[in-house]
Amino acid sequence: MPGPQTKDETENLRSSRNNLRLLLTPIGWSFAAPGEAAGEAGHGLDSTVLIGVAIMLIVAKLGGEIFERIGQPAVLGELIGGIAVGNLVIFGFAGAELLKSNQIIAALAELGVIILLFEVGLESDLKEMMEVGWSSLLVAILGVVAPFLLGWSVSAYFLPNEARLGHIFIGATLCATSVGITARVFKDLGKLATREARIILGAAVIDDVLGLLILAVVAGAIKAAATGATLSSLDVGIIAAKSLIFLIGSIAIGHSLMPRLLRGAGRFETRGVLLTLAISFCLLLAWMATKVGLAPIVGAFAAGLILDEVHYKPTGGRTERDLHELLQPVSTFLVPIFFVLMGLKVDLRLFTRVDILGFALVLTLVAIIGKQVCALGVLERGINRLAIGLGMIPRGEVGLIFAGIGATLMLPSSTGVNEPVINSATFGSVVIMVIITTLVTPLVLKWSLGRKTSGKLSQQKVKSPQG
Numbered sequence: 158m159p160g161p162q163t164k165d166e167t168e169n170l171r172s173s174r175n176n177l178r179l180l181l182t183p184i185g186w187s188f189a190a191p192g193e194a195a196g197e198a199g200h201g202l203d204s205t206v207l208i209g210v211a212i213m214l215i216v217a218k219l220g221g222e223i224f225e226r227i228g229q230p231a232v233l234g235e236l237i238g239g240i241a242v243g244n245l246v247i248f249g250f251a252g253a254e255l256l257k258s259n260q261i262i263a264a265l266a267e268l269g270v271i272i273l274l275f276e277v278g279l280e281s282d283l284k285e286m287m288e289v290g291w292s293s294l295l296v297a298i299l300g301v302v303a304p305f306l307l308g309w310s311v312s313a314y315f316l317p318n319e320a321r322l323g324h325i326f327i328g329a330t331l332c333a334t335s336v337g338i339t340a341r342v343f344k345d346l347g348k349l350a351t352r353e354a355r356i357i358l359g360a361a362v363i364d365d366v367l368g369l370l371i372l373a374v375v376a377g378a379i380k381a382a383a384t385g386a387t388l389s390s391l392d393v394g395i396i397a398a399k400s401l402i403f404l405i406g407s408i409a410i411g412h413s414l415m416p417r418l419l420r421g422a423g424r425f426e427t428r429g430v431l432l433t434l435a436i437s438f439c440l441l442l443a444w445m446a447t448k449v450g451l452a453p454i455v456g457a458f459a460a461g462l463i464l465d466e467v468h469y470k471p472t473g474g475r476t477e478r479d480l481h482e483l484l485q486p487v488s489t490f491l492v493p494i495f496f497v498l499m500g501l502k503v504d505l506r507l508f509t510r511v512d513i514l515g516f517a518l519v520l521t522l523v524a525i526i527g528k529q530v531c532a533l534g535v536l537e538r539g540i541n542r543l544a545i546g547l548g549m550i551p552r553g554e555v556g557l558i559f560a561g562i563g564a565t566l567m568l569p570s571s572t573g574v575n576e577p578v579i580n581s582a583t584f585g586s587v588v589i590m591v592i593i594t595t596l597v598t599p600l601v602l603k604w605s606l607g608r609k610t611s612g613k614l615s616q617q618k619v620k621s622p623q624g
Contacts, residue, residue: 193210198531203261205256205257213256214494216235217239217494218493220236220237221493221576230594233592237279240501240588243257243502243503243504244505244506260445266495270493271440274454274457275436275484276484277554278458278460280340280461291355294534295535298533299437299534300530301367301547303530304523312324312520322379322382326379326579327391329375330366330560331523331552332364334365334550335554339361339551340354352511352537352540353544357549361546368555376562377450377567383575403451410462418434432487432545435464435483445454452562460484495557496557500590502589503588507581507582507585508585520587521593521594522612524552525597531546532545541606550597550601563579
């Protein structure tokens, strides 16, 4: 829950409303601020949400298009577009300030995160993870442990007055690897079926799982600390075990039940049954995750893993599109709201401070170096180990999700006042790390894959599960 507003924050909000009134009144919009009688206009929805979401979607698509044209992931365009709009306040326009704290927009963004992790789960193949075996597992473990410890250390050095759990959370944000960015590079180069690609993609999925487990433990410790309690080693073990049991149990039960449920649903005559059931199942597992003390994204990810291999066959000769394709319009609407909102919350004015800029750059450096340790986990000969380490660099959407969660968790400061685990300055540093690691990866990975490897194994194609 947001704390009481200061006088400056109140003035900023009042200025924001005035700016929005000037924008909306000429085109016939009425404007009701929170606490004013919205019903006087004949509806209960604050018009800020309507115009705000419209602007955010337009910014996301324009930014995404620009970055796609220069060969970069669209998500970076969405994020940087949000940063640009959010920092118009520097030039005297504070109209976007209301969007940063609007609860409805925040709820839409959280739904976007849940759908995003559902998609990541759908794109992850448990069988492929098992096929690459020990190499992927060791690469993933090293790719979690090294960045975690490095991030923790850097945070402790640059932010000595922050609580230790805050430093630990910063380390956790460096753990995950963005599957989509690395997979796209391999696909563009026609090397998605090489052994290196399979090891990296398998390790990236394991990274996400381990990262989510770490998030569950750290978030549990922070919530306990906020109430004045502490977690013992036993408590930490219980949270970790609970997370594993939830993931493994939901996947095992889901794989046995969902095919039967979907076969029965195939008898329905109405359109959109598969999409409705899939999203409902995703939200159900997200809700169940919260009930056992985990983040809802853990349940969404598990739902994606479960439905990955489920085949829905409608009766009556009807054809049904692939679930990935059906989900596209939903994610196209909701997911960009999250990335633009994350960009809106980055205050560029903070980076005029040398200490904050230094923290952002060193955090980025250790995020890159930490993943190079992954190469030590490759057990097979003839593998391009340099490509393995470079392919694990991008943090992408998962790093932003962790930072967003950290901004909502509260810890008592040295003065006893509850403050966000990740404040605005630290949040901006994490966003810079995400942007740089995402921009760098395609360039260095393409370079490393273009180098001649000494062995033949890396060039051998492996047969995909689909044939």
